[in-house]
Amino acid sequence: MLRRAGAIPVDAFPPLHAEPRLLLRPLLPAVAFGLVGVAVLPVMTRRLPWRLLLAVAWLGSAGWAVVLQLPDGIARPLTTPTEYLAGLPAMGDDPLGWLRAFTMEMPSFPTHVKGHPPLPMLVLWAVQWTGLAGAGWAAALVITVGASAAAAIAVTVRVIAGEDVARRAVPFLVLSPIALWVATSMDALFLGVAASAVALVAVATVEPDSSLSRMAGRGVRIGQLNRAMVALAGGLLLGSLPYLSYGLLPIFALPLAVLVLTRPAWPVLIALVAGCPVVPIAFTVAGFSWWEGVLGTHVAWLISHGSRRPYAYFLVGDLAVLALLVGPAAAVALPAALRHAARLVFTTSPGGRGRLGPDTLGWPAAAALAGVLALDLSGVTCGEVERIWIPYAAWVVTVTAVHRPPARAMLLGQTATALLIEALARSPW
Structure with missing residues (x-):
């Protein structure tokens, strides 16, 4: 009814920002990949060494994303006039000059460039400057970084819930429907950077010879100085997130949840806090004001078709997505994981560390859901959340670790969901 009334002018297949279609034969490679993954991944999670399993998670997530996108062209989403690559010619050989004039020149930029802070464009310019120009290399960057989130999230889950729980989550992180938008939207890059930032924070909190270190297993015991350096790196990545996307601000709930659970030593916290402002200070010194960028993006949104999307509909429709x-x-x-997480709040002693283990699995999911609800209720995101929310949704997927392995029926349900969406909806990403 809203479509016929013209109230949803830019979404042909709401609540998805996509067009309806029926795609069958071209999906056969993805069907084969998914079935092999359902059969093999649960076995790998039990038998492979942890570091090799992380590599499998990374490569498997990338492969799943690629085979799903093959029918539509892997690099195609990045080649449209509204995407980032279309704005690269305006940067020329002077990225700093472009950055200083960013807010003034914003109205002339492509849609996605003026809808985001300038860091994604600077990343693409740096890739092009190294000689890796073109949509193919940009797609490779996006998919590689986006797929790394499966490994990074598994690392975080291992720290806060134990290796057994993290292993059970890996097949679901690999064969997630989120892969549909890992290839190829720039939001997949944001997903990978955010997941790596949280993973670094989690690893930095592990003290040698602590109960947390024993629970997480070998490979995470690092010295005090090294932990401070890891925390500093995590802070640097966290500080970059608001300069990748304005919608990533609520994702700070995730590292906060990790810190509440692990309660690290003061040197780790100091190093983390010291790393966070580095990127904002650098951009401010270079001439870009984050607040002016937010205001300019809001003005651009007000004069676009996106502002005509009905808030009340997408308040619910985005949650359906x-x-x-x-x-x-x-x-x-999800319900059981959130119940266990809520119960943990009332059973954790005020002093010392929280009670880490399988019951903490719902904490990252709850933090991600809090970020999503903040964006949804505020109207900051109103449509197109299939790409915008993937940095949050990936953490919700971690609750699937409550399913006892091999859990192939559940894993098959995840695979079938991704295949059905790809078969029935043609996304611009």
């Missing part, structure tokens, strides 16, 4: 992103296995597991 979130359900598609996380899949049925996460939907089934």
Whole structure:
């Protein structure tokens, strides 16, 4: 009814920002990949050494994203006139001059350039400057970084919930419907950077010979100085997130949840806090004002078709898209995981560390959901959340670790969800 009334002018297949279609034969490689993954991944999670399993998670996530996108062209989404690559010619050979004039020249930029802070464009310019020019190399960067989130999230889950729980989550992180938008939207880059930042924070909190270190297993015991350096690196990445996307500000709830659970030593916290302002200070010194960028993006949105999307509809419709992103296995597991996380709040002693273990699995999911709800209720995101929310949705998928392995029926449900969406909806990303 809203479509016929012209109230949703830019979404042909709401709540998805996509067009309806029926795609069958070209999906056969993805069907084969998914079935092999359902059969093999649960076995790998039990038998492979941890570091090799992380490599499998990374490569498997990238492969799943690529085979799903093959029918539509892997690099195609980045070549449209509204995307970032279309704005690169304006930067020329003077990225600092472009940065200083960013807010003044914003109205002339492509849609996605003026809808985001300038850091994504600077990343693409740096890739092009190294000689890796073109949409193919940009797609490779996006998919590689986006797929790394599966490994980074597994690392975080290992720290806060134990290696057994993290291993159970890996197949679901690999065969998640989120992969549909890992290839190829720039938001996949944001997903990978955010996941790596949280993982660094988590690893930095592990003290040698602590109960947390024993629970997480070998490979995470590092010295005090090294932990401070890891925390500093995590802070640097966290500080970069608001300069990748304005919608990433609520994702700071995730590292906060990790810190509340692990309660690290003061040197780690100091190093983390010291790292966070480095990127904002650098951009401010270079001539870019974050607040002016926010205001300029808001003005650009007000005069675009996106502002005509009805708030009340997308308040609910965006949550429906979130359900598609996380899949049925996460939907089934989420209530129990959140109940365990809530119970932990009342059983953790005020002093010392929190009680870490499988019950903490719901904490990252709860933090991610809090960020999503903040964006949804505020109207900051109103449509197109299938790409915008993937940095949050990936953490909700972690609750699937409550399913006892091999959990192939649940894993098959995740795979089928991704295949059905790809078969029925043609996304611009």
